[in-house]
Amino acid sequence: MEKKHTIYLDHAATTPVKPAVMDVMRPYFTEHFGNPSSIYGIARESKKAIEATRAQVAKVLGAAPDEIYFTSGGSESDNWAIKGVAFANRKKGNHIITSAIEHHAVLHTCQYLEKEGFTVTYLPVDPSGLVDPQELEKAVTDKTILISIMYANNEIGTIEPIAELGAIARKHKIYFHTDAVQAIGNVPIDVKSQNIDLLSLSAHKFYGPKGCGALYIRKGVKIDNLIHGGGQENRRRAGTENIAGITGLGTAIELATADIKGHNVRIAALRDRLLKGILETIPYARLNGHPLKRLPGNLNVSFEFIEGESMLLWLDDEGICGSTGSACTSGSLEPSHVMLAIGLPPEVAHGSLRLTLGDANTEQDVDRVLDVLPKVVAKLREMSPLYHKTGKEGGCNV
Amino acid sequence: MEKKHTIYLDHAATTPVKPAVMDVMRPYFTEHFGNPSSIYGIARESKKAIEATRAQVAKVLGAAPDEIYFTSGGSESDNWAIKGVAFANRKKGNHIITSAIEHHAVLHTCQYLEKEGFTVTYLPVDPSGLVDPQELEKAVTDKTILISIMYANNEIGTIEPIAELGAIARKHKIYFHTDAVQAIGNVPIDVKSQNIDLLSLSAHKFYGPKGCGALYIRKGVKIDNLIHGGGQENRRRAGTENIAGITGLGTAIELATADIKGHNVRIAALRDRLLKGILETIPYARLNGHPLKRLPGNLNVSFEFIEGESMLLWLDDEGICGSTGSACTSGSLEPSHVMLAIGLPPEVAHGSLRLTLGDANTEQDVDRVLDVLPKVVAKLREMSPLYHKTGKEGGCNV
Amino acid sequence: MYSDKVMDHFKNPRNVGEIENPDGVGEVGNPVCGDIMKIFITVKDNIITDAKFKTFGCGAAIASSSMATELVKGKTLEEAWEVSNKAVAEALEGLPPIKMHCSVLAEEGIHKAINDYRKKQGLPEWEEKNPHSHDHGEEPVCEH
């Protein structure tokens, strides 16, 4: 059977490592493999490479190098930020504020803390996925020790008003963490002017390697360790450093943030072409997330009467890689908490399709999707008991 | 200046990635980069590769594949095992038993738990570094919920009587964890017959990549998550999987355990040649650790009257990479806790040199060290105020 | 993740559609959980001579509907009643644990259609033997 050319439209899930990043990483596996804690030549090379990367990351965020700590990825960074601050500041209070649309790395960590005696407020979002700064301010109590709001949502792409939210946190002297895993490379970040105390990032979301991330911790923030042991990372994160991963992260973040504006223009143009085409050719489709305040590569559309996974399977059959807010492999049958939080009826949430564009995508890719997708949707609707060609009853007027 | 050929003798610190391991990892960075949680072709490839690795690791340990969980390394595995079991079994008891010579990933985790209301017994070891099973049994109380004893020590190479210790734990229905980070590839492991409930390992210690490890958790063990979030690793360890790292770990562990006996014979012969040469040519030197029950590649010798770091610097100058139990870069001025636990006077502990041999070392390497080391020791003793050529007073009769 | 058989029945579903004036109809599932199956049967002389389905759901749900309708066609009502979710899953060469519930839905859809027929015939409905005897795998439950 002829293998179809793969069109990868799931960059929010993960990205391939760029060749330039791979080139930087390669020698650290085999040649400069020394343990940075050691004293001899090859180990000093490793140490130097790590410190250079720390400076690279710091520059991108407007932070100081010694405020950057390397981790095993976004999930670890989120866990560390939230549990670390919570446990270290327990004497001050036990209240945490986050949003209803956070990534599970934040939500499940908060749920764990609830079992440990903390109280968590999950702020609602408006139908476009925005957190309301006034709602945040109202939720603050004298027991609030941490506010954690994601920079940009991974499913619907909505970009939150981080500077405003950060200012509220600062005003009330509450630590402010943001999960910026999806934001890096798509929005300019400055932790100082945006009043960010802690920020999570993950290399594989911006063409770096999987299994490597970082947590920015503003100097002075009181935080417990998550992984205890050796003296690495200024004694805050134990474990022999993943030098290859760390150097890869550095090069990747530098490349990803070299021209954020240009990237935005180029990717959003493709995305908008795709969106326009979909809305023009497929009835009963709606865009999820904010129409403007959204990640340039993110497109999230719900198609009524059909379910997401079956859409993905057909798209995969055509070599197109996408994602859905339907239950799928998450091990739960409930649709995505993000889809429900923006007010979608569950059956519509099940019919959502996320296509996230990246650097390598082309107009041809977009046009190919526009050729394939309407047929897939039509085919599935054809066999859906919710869809009735005449009258099209069953539509949820959303 | 002519660059001297590097002789790497610090395999206990870390190892280079083997070419065969690198070959396996490579495609997962760029080509098979799909997020294993996704549904499309390239993601299914990733998923398959991970499950195949799980089976590979399980086979080496005598475990079932679904008892293997991938982590970011030995430190995370140790933290997860100890904190996870401690918090999940708090209602049963708050007592933990470990040894005085554990890696900091275990010791500092236990110290953290002490602040959280747990009580920890740190079992002493004999002068060769062995934990006494009778001491363990005596330390057990009806509040003991976890026993954590390392399989083999990273500094002195002593191999603990794991099966015996495990049997005591099993008899008292207490969970038994072993940090086997240094043991993989050097001793045959069978979690069933050795009564091991949890076991930590780290890929970079056996020619795999840094930043990737695993925790074996026997089915039925009650343990909390350490990193909450997405549903990866059967919902027990969140974070997009480091596929390249994981597949690398799999190949590395397979290669490392293919011929444990042969490896032991070959490496121990080199190590013994080195030891014999040292003891014959350098006075006031003593072997640390058990003479027989030790890792084949581990040599740890104390040289009286001199300090370890200055020895390492001279060796580095000759292209020889080693390590010391002296304070060095650890950020503390105290000598290694392991050296003190086996009863070395601090000044002798400061004069310890660890040389750990690996697959690529040769007799030439050994002979080179035997040529260089006596001169280094003599030079440093020459300038030591503790060393007196006549009478050689100041020697600690150890 | 899916067997070739599942993918075959997903991509080339047998018996898609509605039967006009069916003898029995069974609708099961819940849009909240992302699955709705509607099974239509024609019964002649106690034998299911035709079966069709319409399904809103994932790949496994569509494949299960397809396979279930295939399995009951030509069977007596008694025989069809005995077609278990396990039989559907096995005929599909297995389903991932979290998708076993799709085969359960298919079994229930068939049962509902049969009982709908029996009701229309003025016959007493058959009882689900033991609703908890299904082979659910490690399947999660949608509480809606």
Next chain:
Amino acid sequence: MYSDKVMDHFKNPRNVGEIENPDGVGEVGNPVCGDIMKIFITVKDNIITDAKFKTFGCGAAIASSSMATELVKGKTLEEAWEVSNKAVAEALEGLPPIKMHCSVLAEEGIHKAINDYRKKQGLPEWEEKNPHSHDHGEEPVCEH
């Protein structure tokens, strides 16, 4: 980790050895902490005409001993007393924070040797101005 200057003074330490019949000797440090320095001086007309050392310790300890003895040679006792640990560290083009204590030891060794000389001369010992004014960096402390 170490500057070229440190490595130079570590690999080619100046003034290693003992002075026979020295005018002053200072021994500081503690084997428990891994550093012992012994400084010997010869004094003529209030000037340190020779200085030697023996050191048990790390690279920084050896380099600091070497540099400190170099710095005090040819100086009056008053001038030599003013050679601070910071001056030693700077002359070495810097020390890692956790190694600053080695330069402190060197300063103390010189002071001890000078006071030993003064004592032998029947002169009152000079007082350490402010033992906590040292530039310790972020150095950890060995409590022995």
